[in-house]
Amino acid sequence: MPITAPRDRYDFKVALICALPLEAECLQAVFDKFWEDDGRKYGKAAGDANVYTTGVIGEHNVVLAHLPGMGTVSAAAVAGALRVSFPNTKLALVVGICGGIPYGENQEEIVLGDVIISQALVQYDFGRQYPGGFKRKTGVRDTLGRLSPEIQGNLAKLETRRYKQRIRNNIATFLQDIQRKLPGTNHPGLANDVLYNSSYVHRHYPPTICDECGKDDEICEVALKTECEQLGCESSMRSTRTNSTSSTKERPVAHFGIMGSGNTVMKSGQHRDRMAQADEIIGFEMEGAGVWDYLPSIVVKGVCDYADSHKRKGWQHYAAATAAACTKALLVEWSVEDTPTGSDASLNPVWHVPFDQIPGFVGRTDELKRLQERTFDPEGRRIVALLGLGGIGKSRLALELLFRVKSEHSDYSVFWIQASDQLTLEKDVREIGKKLEIPGIENDQADVKTLVKQRLSSSAAGRWLLILDNADDEALWVNKANSEGRRSTLMDWFPSTAHGAILITTRSRRVASYLAGREVIELAAMSAYQARNIFMHTLENPEMAGDQAAVSTLLDKLTFLPLAIVQAASYINMTQETVKTYLELMEEPEEEVIKLLSEDFGDQSRYANAENPVATTWLISFEQIRKNNSIAAQFLSSMACLHEKNIPLSLLPKIDSKKDAVDAMATLRGYSFVTKQTQQSGGDHSDVLYDMHRLVHLAARNWLKMNAMLPDWTTTCIIRMRKLFPKTTHKHKSMWTIYLPHAQRLCRETCVEDLIERLRLLAKMGSSFRDEGKFDESVEAYTAVAKWMERRFGGSHAETMMAYAHLGDALTWQGNISAAEVHLKKAFEWMVDTLGKEASVTLSTMYSLAVLHNQKGEKKEAEKIYREVLQINLMARGKNDGRTVTTMGNLARVLERRGEYLEAEKIQREALHLSETNFGKNHPETLVSILNLASTLKSQGDYLESEQLFRAAINTLETVRGKSHHHTLTGKVQLAELLCRTGNYTEAVNICRDVLDLQEATVGKSHRYTTNTMTCLARVLTEQGNYSEAESICREVVGLRGTTMGKNHPKTIRAVKCLAEILTKQDKDSKAESAQREVLGLQATTFGNQNHHRLSAPSNVTSLLSVQGEPSEAKTTSQSVRN
Incomplete structure (x- = not known):
């Protein structure tokens, strides 16, 4: 009353x-x-x-x-x-x-x-x-x-x-x-x-010396003013409590x-x-x-x-x-002497709810049960908050609770208040006061909130349940000092819950905790089963769902969000299209997806003039955040420009106050817009990671576009990313692998495609892609950089030339040798003329050229360049520099391929020692040095030590680089070659097949890494006697290498030679002879008559001719070999 x-x-x-x-x-x-x-x-x-x-x-x-x-x-x-x-x-x-x-x-x-x-x-x-x-x-x-x-x-x-x-x-x-x-x-x-025994007095005890304490139970003034902990009261004198x-x-x-x-x-x-x-x-x-x-x-x-x-x-x-x-x-x-004034009608249950009951409530049965238990707990506080992301179904669940109360507790009055802003709240409160027939409520000057509070706090109101829906605005609900210094909040008008209960629905964790304390029920994402039930229930005709796999995919894309599910089903009902069509629309460009998610639909639990599509449902929350917490708004804007998963805190705007940053992120987490990962990123770079809800991410980008802020925030993020993106080194790998997806997202934005910071970031990304073995992505990045730099600065500008040098290197790793050679040679000539051979970028380009010549099979030229680069590095940087050690390792690999095993082994052992000393035993450079040494030992027939080194290096590489990294896979193929030589064919075949699966998925079937593995597998199968599969694989390799490398490339010639050997073992002598003659012709064209690669092919032809009964031609061929 x-x-x-x-x-x-x-x-x-x-x-x-x-x-x-x-x-x-x-x-x-x-x-x-x-x-x-x-x-x-x-x-x-x-x-x-x-x-x-x-x-x-x-x-x-x-x-x-x-x-x-x-x-x-x-x-x-x-x-x-x-x-x-x-x-x-x-x-x-x-x-x-x-x-x-x-x-x-x-x-x-x-x-x-x-x-x-x-x-x-x-x-x-x-x-x-x-x-x-x-x-x-x-x-x-x-x-x-x-x-x-x-x-x-x-x-x-x-x-x-x-x-x-x-x-x-x-x-x-x-x-x-x-x-x-x-x-x-x-x-x-x-x-x-703490309770002490009654006989134990609070005073000084020995060894403390005090002239007053202890005399006739006296206690000195010092002791009286000193707390027990400081005075040293004995814990053993404490009384045991129950x-x-x-x-x-x-x-x-x-x-x-x-x-x-x-x-x-x-x-x-x-x-x-x-x-x-x-x-x-x-x-x-x-x-x-x-x-x-x-x-x-x-x-x-x-x-x-x-x-x-x-x-x-x-x-x-x-x-x-x-x-x-x-x-x-x-x-x-305490009973009141006077009978309260007012109409007796207030004792009759009052119903003030703006919505009708929606039949067919689906899902959330456990949450509804918990809500009923907490709201009507006789020993509880009976103020409960229902917390969750916008669109997750809070109001729908509250509405279902109301109608169950109406059905099961007919003596309860039920009041629904739209609490999104003070104006609508006071309007609803006044209407409740009118229905309660509170005297004076019609007066324009009346304090309606206080009048209603007093009535509901009295026994005259009977039992009641009050819903505060959409209490999201922290400025209204959280205690803050006003202009006069007094602390006030709308919570001050909450009636006593001695006779009733209050249920609050809110998106804000801060509001929920402030209003309800520990009585907060958080709605988590729906399960796939619950989401499917809602979808099927909302469809006019369940047969419209069609392919159930498509339904599962759609629900996953909609993150099982009830609002998005109902919107999708409503659209399908309206257009009579299929789930597959809706899925295709979800795969359209971002602007089209936002248009789709902005489609309005009928909703019986929606306020008049309120917007309910997914694309707009969070806009009011974004604006509240911008108004109440500018730092949280900055974080939200930055995260909208990045990838929605694994967002590192370090990429967000730098805030001087750690508390302000923590509070800002707590605001975003409180709205369920972002979640904090339980583990930080690892390695030398420790960073807190966050995930942003997929649909919230899309809505936040739409918000930025609507306010013309997306270009500015994307630019800000790119500048910060370019500044923080580290060098592609093993030390920083944990950092750049986390940053890379976000950098990709930023660089795809067309609104900043001509920003020079974007191109410089792309160049850093190209290096990271190459190190990860993503050669196509590396080429794509460097191509964009080179073309833009040439357009902006001209073909002879330093940045243009460096971009083309990087592009040439990436093309080499991709296997596009001819294009790589054009760019590398052009860049190298410019660098030598402009900067000199000793310049760092010139040496890097020389090194890339050596790699290119090695890939072309021009081992002698590669050796020459490697030796020159090594000499300059030794003079300028010394033996302990990483580039020196890397060059030594590659030089040794070339020497091994040329059959100079002793020198190769010597250089490799020195390179391994330097790597272990300077980088550590588990550093990738050290592990590559071990693989190189193991390869040379294998070539010399030292299989025992070679196998031990291979296995140790591969095991560590799987941890350090990953199972699909090209260093790991290359090491495994070399191990398979060794196992083939030692007769362990089964393990060798298994290794090759596993590696092939990974290589086809990462670098593709035509890459040289993949064809190397195919060749190894063909040789092992041949040794096993599985000639048919070996021949099939070998023919495929010949075709792939002929297309990508050319018929005259040494690797293509070796593939033809391998095919001839397989044909010979199958007694297909005529085909084998044809293949060997082809090898003979290709080697003569490629290497000339004196090269050691050429000598084995004529001998193989001679053997075949003898077997086929043609001794005269065999004699002629043999004579040419001796000559």
Whole structure:
């Protein structure tokens, strides 16, 4: 029932009295209204020196009297004056802090923070002091009178089990409200609730020297002011507690019993126990006895110490808060003398919900059950927040709950408030007030929120459930200081939930936690099963779903988001298209997908004029973030420009304040826009990684486009990325592999295609692609850079030439030798003329040329260039430089191919030693050096050491580089070649087949790495006797190499020779002869007559001719070989 303003001081029936400011502050925190805020001042009687605050708690108009000091004398003076100014006072509550007896009636444990409600008072220091001790007066005239029958009756009611539980629940609820407004009133922690044996005195003990402590139980001033931890009170003297429910759960308990009251502060455990035993006292305080004779009163005080000599920290504020919470809980249950005004119609259930029931609720059954349990928990706070991403189904679930309440709890009133902004909220609140027929609600000047709050806080409203839908705006709901310095929030108008429950739906975790505390139910993403049920239920005709695999793919693309699922089904219903068609539309360019997701659709649970498509549903949240947290808006904008997965914190705008950055990211996580990964990125570069919801990412990009911010933010991100993107080294691999997908996303943006920072970033990416074995991507990146640089700066500019040099190197690794040679030679000539041979970029280009000649089979030219590069590197950088070691390894590989095994081995062992010394045993350069040495040992027939080296290097490479890296796969193929030589054919075949699968997936079938593996597999199969498959593979290799490398390339010739050998083993002599003659012709053309590669082919032809019975031609051919 609403409380009307008192006409004068005669309308106040309840008085509150506090001795300390901290007690009054906590009590004011439970006021539902202050009359002075409405400009109402009630004054006081002539000659009254008291200071008052008037207001409302629950259904009661109350007056709070502030004592000038502690003690019964001060309390008596204030109570006497209060009785004159407020003559109709029926109940005075003396509220504050007290000392507690550790064990009350029936040995019930009392702990710090519990509350004592007096049934009677004993004035423990009123008596006579005799030589033998103090004797308290107990005569009828000397003791305090009995409570009035009305107060006794109310207390008797409150001592019943039902109302004790209600009071305890309400204390917990009101205490949370106080703690939210007054953070200093939080529980100090169970570890600080320490009870010592009553005989153990708080004073100095040896070895500490003190002249006063210990003399006749004296305690010095220093000890009195020192806390137990600093004084060194013995933990062994602590009394063992039973750890009652109240203490372990930190939920205060209200105890009813006799309170001791006096002007003497009780600070002795032994005296405490004697008095407690004599008079059944359970607490000691200092004001109740002064009020008792003037006003019908009850003492309500929170226990802040155990009335002994020990000093405990931090409990006074908490105890004052529990006492204030208990006071409000007591007043909620206290009967009011006057019958509330207003229509009896308010007792009838009221229904204020803007939506009709939607039949066929699907999914979320577990969440709905939890929601019902928490909302109607008789022991809970009954304020619950439903948290989740926009579009995940919060309002739909809340609506389903309402209709179940209507069906199962017909006595409940149900109220739905649109809480997205203050205007709509106040409009709904006014409508609720009209339906409740609250007097004065029609007045334009009425404080409608306070009127409705008062009505719902009263028993006259009956049972009710209140929904606050879309309470997303932190500026409205989270406690912030206003322009006058006062802290305010819309939560201040929340009614007491003693008779009802409040359910809040929100996208903001901060709002959810602030309003509901720990009572937050978070809606996670739906399961695939739940999502499919919603989709099938929304379709007009289930047969329209068609291919179920397509349905699964679509639901996955829609991230199982209910809003997106309903939108997709509605579109299919409207267009009568198939799921496959909708999937195809989802694969269109980004602009088209946004257009698709912007399609409006009918929704029975939508507010009038509200937009519900996926592409627009989060726009209001984005704007709220921009308004309330600019740093969070910056993070959101940056993340929208990057890839939605594995977003490193380091790529986001740099914020000087770590707290501001943490708060900003907490805001985005609170809206469920991003999730923090449980593990950081590894390696030398440790970074926190985040994932952004796929559809939110798309909507955020749309938001940036709508506000013309996408080009600017993309530019900002590219500049930061280019600055942070590291060199392609093993040391930084963990960093650049994380950055690479984001760099790719940024560089695809057409709005920044002419930004020079984009091209310089592309150049860095080209190097990373090459190192990863992604040669096609590397060529694509360098091609774009080279062409742009040539267009911008001209063909002879330094940046253009360097770009073409990088492109030539990438083309070499890709296997496009002819194009690579053109670019490399042109760049090299320019560099030599302009920069000189010793320049770093010139040496890098020379090195690339050597690699190119080696790939062409021009080993001698490759050797020459490698030696020249090595010489310059040794002079300029020394042996320990990485480029020197790499060049040594490649030179040795060329020497091995040319049959110069001893020199090759010598150089490789030196290169391996330098790699281990400078880079470490697990560095990729070291592992490649091991592979090179193992290859040379294999060529020399040292199979045992070679195999050991191969296996060790491959195992480490799989960890360091990965199982699909070209270094790892190349090492495996070399191991397979060795196993073939040692007769381990089965393992060799298995290795080759596994490697082939990976190579075809990464570099393609025509790449030289792949054809090398195919050749190795063909040789092993030949040795196994599987000639048919070997011949088939070998013919494919001949065709692939002929196309990519040319017929005259040494590798093509070797493939033809291999084919001839296989044909010979199958007794296909005529075909073998033809193949060998082809090899003979190709070698003569390619190498000339004196090259060692040429000599084996004529010998093979001679053997074939002899076998075929043509000795004369065989003799001629043999003679040519000898010549």
